[in-house]
Amino acid sequence: MISPVRLALLGCGTVGSEVVRLLHEQSADLAARIGAPLEIAGIAVRRLGRDRGDLPVDEALFTTDALGLVKRDDVDVVVEVVGGIEPARGWLVEALRAGKSVVTANKALLAEDGAALHAAAAEGGADLYYEASVAGAIPLLRPLRDSLHGDRVNRVTGIVNGTTNFILSAMDATGAGFAEALEEATALGYAEADPTADVEGFDAAAKAAILASLAFHTRVTAADVHREGITEVTAADVASARAMGCTIKLLCIAARVPDAAGKETVNVRVHPAMIPRTHPLASVGDAFNAVFVEAEAAGQLMFYGRGAGGAPTASAVLGDVVAVARNRLAGVRAPSESAYADLPVRPMGEALTRYHVSLDVADRPGVLAAVAGVFARHGVSIATVRQGSAGASGAGAGSGEDAELVIVTHTAPDAALAATVGELRGLDIVRSVPSVLRVEGGA
Numbered sequence: 001m002i003s004p005v006r007l008a009l010l011g012c013g014t015v016g017s018e019v020v021r022l023l024h025e026q027s028a029d030l031a032a033r034i035g036a037p038l039e040i041a042g043i044a045v046r047r048l049g050r051d052r053g054d055l056p057v058d059e060a061l062f063t064t065d066a067l068g069l070v071k072r073d074d075v076d077v078v079v080e081v082v083g084g085i086e087p088a089r090g091w092l093v094e095a096l097r098a099g100k101s102v103v104t105a106n107k108a109l110l111a112e113d114g115a116a117l118h119a120a121a122a123e124g125g126a127d128l129y130y131e132a133s134v135a136g137a138i139p140l141l142r143p144l145r146d147s148l149h150g151d152r153v154n155r156v157t158g159i160v161n162g163t164t165n166f167i168l169s170a171m172d173a174t175g176a177g178f179a180e181a182l183e184e185a186t187a188l189g190y191a192e193a194d195p196t197a198d199v200e201g202f203d204a205a206a207k208a209a210i211l212a213s214l215a216f217h218t219r220v221t222a223a224d225v226h227r228e229g230i231t232e233v234t235a236a237d238v239a240s241a242r243a244m245g246c247t248i249k250l251l252c253i254a255a256r257v258p259d260a261a262g263k264e265t266v267n268v269r270v271h272p273a274m275i276p277r278t279h280p281l282a283s284v285g286d287a288f289n290a291v292f293v294e295a296e297a298a299g300q301l302m303f304y305g306r307g308a309g310g311a312p313t314a315s316a317v318l319g320d321v322v323a324v325a326r327n328r329l330a331g332v333r334a335p336s337e338s339a340y341a342d343l344p345v346r347p348m349g350e351a352l353t354r355y356h357v358s359l360d361v362a363d364r365p366g367v368l369a370a371v372a373g374v375f376a377r378h379g380v381s382i383a384t385v386r387q388g389s390a391g392a393s394g395a396g397a398g399s400g401e402d403a404e405l406v407i408v409t410h411t412a413p414d415a416a417l418a419a420t421v422g423e424l425r426g427l428d429i430v431r432s433v434p435s436v437l438r439v440e441g442g443a
């Protein structure tokens, strides 16, 4: 009789409870695929006695001693779906050093200190799998880690946060403002009680760091990622994007870029951006995720699906569990990730992109020339200018004394645009600068 592969499940919340359910419902298939049954050795949670609905699991398996569970001799594989940096890092380093393979969905930890986990895995000869940490159910990390290993990935552009995509899609569809769309996302259970990590871009920045590290065989941490959230995106921005044939998405962008001396660097950023409605990512609505990968030989690839939620994320977790269990039975471990490139991370000020700038200005002769002069002084070339009456946010809206200028630039360094906007804000002819948005993807 083949001995079971025994799992320590750390966490039994949104994702963990679905892992338990799938392990139960698919136990026969999983055993057939692995060549041995999977068994839950224990489940670590924060509080015992909590109502866990009709979860098909023996209450006696629950413990609050996660580290004790990890250290048990009868545990082969550790599945971590708790989240956060500590104590998760301590548990996983302990498991990996002891030769127990780890499956985790913990993007925050991987983005902050993935190097410590990889080092512990190498030391213990264990596997470290984390497909669920980026874009939930979408098979994305293993294609980057395995299938595209013969190619050279140059750029990854993604919508990797479901909550913000739901909010921006709702704003685009209904004309709602940010607060109203967030309220809807909360009512539907997409946004958490504290939505800060999602709406301020922290969640997407962690995913961007993981994607960039894998795509470019280097180490990028969350601290290396330029991050802006969507809280400043207004209904007026969304309407303006629409008028240009664009929509606004929170994008995660990781790209190889040469520096001035031609040396390769990486630029990794998360921010809202206008993209043309014809772009493959523009039609990604609701809480879906999608990631667009550009590789030298493969060309353009698109990965699409559910990036959040208990069951979709548990699907990715179990896929990893099957892989590490098979490796364990075969007595092998996946080759370690090749972070050989050690590419410098480019400062955001040097990132090149286009901009959509809206200005409320005094409507009198010479103003357009003065504004254009500021852009020219900072080396930012203007592509188009549209003038209308001052927007709803403009100080002189409806007075006939002010006008709204919407300027779209050619590609320019971020620092040059920031200096331009800084100088514009100091001019008495400029009443306000209600919005500055980046424009991506050929609009």
Ligand SMILES: NC(=O)C1=CN([C@@H]2O[C@H](COP(=O)(O)OP(=O)(O)OC[C@H]3O[C@@H](n4cnc5c(N)ncnc54)[C@H](OP(=O)(O)O)[C@@H]3O)[C@@H](O)[C@H]2O)C=CC1
Pocket (backbone or CB within 6 Å): 010, 011, 012, 013, 014, 015, 016, 044, 045, 046, 047, 048, 050, 064, 066, 080, 081, 082, 083, 084, 087, 105, 106, 107, 108, 132, 133, 136, 307, 308, 309, 310, 313
């Ligand atoms: N939810 C999602 O859609 C996705 C989540 N993820 C990632 O998956 C992980 C889990 O997320 P999610 O399921 O939503 O989180 P939840 O908050 O729903 O669940 C967390 C679980 O961890 C347990 N826990 C918390 N602290 C401790 C502790 N100190 N010791 C032992 N157990 C503890 C909680 O116990 P108790 O039940 O007693 O409260 C709970 O069971 C995170 O890393 C998240 O980023 C990744 C992709 C999508």
Ligand SMILES: N[C@@H](CC=O)C(=O)O
Pocket (backbone or CB within 6 Å): 135, 136, 160, 161, 162, 163, 164, 190, 198, 203, 307, 308, 309
């Ligand atoms: N909060 C995240 C879910 C997990 O990654 C999201 O909204 O995408």
